[in-house]
Amino acid sequence: MSKVIEVTDQNFEQEVLNSDVPTEVDFWAPWCSPCLIVSPIYDKLAEEYGNFKFCKINVDDNPEIPTRYQVQAIPMQMFFANGKRVDELLGAVPEQVIRSKVADVLRRFPVE
Template sequence: MGGPITVSDKDFEEMVLKSDKVVLVDFWAAWCGPCRMMAPVLDEISEENDDFIVAKLNVDENPATASAYRIMSIPTMGIFKNGQMVDKIVGVTPKQTVLNKVKAYI
């Protein structure tokens, strides 16, 4: 267990799409207030769960990946399984709601 991993345009395929676990990707930016509100929630989720991975992708630093998945507003959390985005959660969301959505794909 541990905190979220950081991913980028360069390693997104390797770290997320090729993962054998479900990956919850937090699309965020440093200037985004709601993103800062979600960060401690996602840190907790990451530290408490071994059955999926939490990853963070800064959309300002990695625009290609954000654009590829049509991320229009942040925070958006994409749920990836077997190389595909199977669901997403947009906006500040309660911890249990995030967990319930992710666990549906495990």
């Protein structure tokens, strides 16, 4: 994958749950300053990891998915593999924390 994919309530299942690689979803909103701080990190990682999908969903424009996954604060990053949520990070965390989480998810759910 080479760029962050914008997902919506309509394509979440296709892009995330049916993905053949582990996937990170960044729950964000344009008014959220911490969200805007971490966004470039995901852009960078999306270019580096070919075996991992990075997505983002605007919680204001797409309320169904955040409600389904009980997102109560943003930024919230959820990690999915094999159609299930497998991990999460809350808040504007440093790049190294995100890298470590991606590596952990890839260890637990290797891509063949």
